[in-house]
Amino acid sequence: xxxxxxxxxxxxxxxxxxxxxxxxxxxxxxxxxxxxxxxxxxxxxxxxxxxxxxxxxxxxxxxxxxxxxxxxxxxxxxxxxxxxxxxxxxxxxxxxxxxxxxxxxxxxxxxxxxxxx
Amino acid sequence: xxxxxxxxxxxxxxxxxxxxxxxxxxxxxxxxxxxxxxxxxxxxxxxxxxxxxxxxxxxxxxxxxxxxxxxxxxxxxxxxxxxxxxxxxxxxxxxxxxxxxxxxxxxxxxxxxx
Numbered sequence: 001x002x003x004x005x006x007x008x009x010x011x012x013x014x015x016x017x018x019x020x021x022x023x024x025x026x027x028x029x030x031x032x033x034x035x036x037x038x039x040x041x042x043x044x045x046x047x048x049x050x051x052x053x054x055x056x057x058x059x060x061x062x063x064x065x066x067x068x069x070x071x072x073x074x075x076x077x078x079x080x081x082x083x084x085x086x087x088x089x090x091x092x093x094x095x096x097x098x099x100x101x102x103x104x105x106x107x108x109x110x111x112x113x114x115x116x117x
Numbered sequence: 118x119x120x121x122x123x124x125x126x127x128x129x130x131x132x133x134x135x136x137x138x139x140x141x142x143x144x145x146x147x148x149x150x151x152x153x154x155x156x157x158x159x160x161x162x163x164x165x166x167x168x169x170x171x172x173x174x175x176x177x178x179x180x181x182x183x184x185x186x187x188x189x190x191x192x193x194x195x196x197x198x199x200x201x202x203x204x205x206x207x208x209x210x211x212x213x214x215x216x217x218x219x220x221x222x223x224x225x226x227x228x229x230x231x
Contacts, residue, residue, distance in 0.1 A: 009157075033216035045160075045207065045222035052217055091159060097216035103167055104175070105150065105209075105220050109159035 002026065004092050004108035011113050013082045020067070021077040021111045023092030029053075031097035034075040035105070036066065039089040048090075051075055082115045089113075119144045123208050123223035130202075130230050138193045138226045140208035149191035150209040150220060153177060160207065166191055167214050195228065202230045 005024045013019035025034065036048040051059045051066045059066040067076040079086055092108045121142045130136045142149065148167050152160040162175030166185040180199025185191055191210075195202045205227050209220040 004159075006159075031216055033218075035219055037222075043205065043207075043225040043227075045209070045220075047219045047221070050217060050219060093160075095216045095218075103148070103165055103173065103214050104162060105211075106162070107152075107160040109157060 002108075003106045004094055006092055006108035006111050008111045009109075011111055012116060013079075013113065014116055015084060016081055018078060018080045019082055019113065021079070021090050021092075021113065023075045023077065023108060025073050025075060025092070025094050027073075027094065027096050029096040033095045033097070034066070034068070035093040035095075036064070036075075036077045037091045037093060037107075038086075039091065039110070041088070045091070049077070079113075084115050084117075087113060087115045121208060121210055121221055121223035123206075123226050125226060126224065128226055128228045130228070132230055133197045135197060136195050136202075136228065138195070138206055138208075138228070140191045140193065140223060141189055142191075142210045142221075142223075143189060144210060144212070144221065145188070146210035146212050146221070147188070148211045148214045148218075148220075149185065150211075151175075151181070151183065151191070151193045152207045152209065154205040154207060154225075163193065163206075202228060204228060 032053045034051045038046045049061045065078045089110045150165045151163040164183040166172035182194045208223045211218045211220045
């Protein structure tokens with residue numbers, strides 16, 4: 001079974017609009033962390049935002065916010081006021097921690113976001 | 118500047134040859150990782166290391182080998198046993214291995230086997 005599922009292979013959004021990128025996860029651990037990364041065409045992976053399983057509030061980081069719905073096991077990324085520079089691949093990832101180690105960072109297949117004028 | 122350096126950026130090799138990808142970090146991070154990225158498949162974990170002289174297989178370790186003799190370095194060897202080695206390889210590191218620690222990535226190495 002997939003640990004991280006991103007069901008949107010590609011998304012389009014107009015400049016200055018908000019966009020939501022979906023991520024659902026599968027874990028039986030109570031303690032885990034969720035991450036979003038951005039990958040521009042250059043290939044590097046840029047960390048955007050983090051949400052812990054015990055965090056009561058949704059994480060926010062500038063124009064990025066994470067819509068965390070624990071019961072639904074979803075951690076959607078919301079980008080507000082999209083900019084042309086936001087065009088990139090976006091990956092959701094998870095660390096699971098109940099086993100005493102959080103070694104593995106597992107990624108989804110990504111969503112390609114294209115921002116248009 | 119602190120960061121992760123992968124070299125080379127592009128690598129071409131003939132089929133049947135072993136090749137080693139370099140990954141160096143000066144962030145004083147304990148943990149290091151190697152991922153493989155293929156189109157439409159996201160990042161898949163090859164090997165990871167939590168401390169020096171210790172490493173574990175990830176989800177797709179067959180045909181790969183690593184070493185961790187120094188904290189700063191985590192080279193990946195793609196052996197001739199790897200059936201489809203052409204891919205984009207990303208190295209990462211994290212300060213600790215905790216659920217809240219993000220990983221920092223290098224620029225990647227694009228390996229093409231002909």
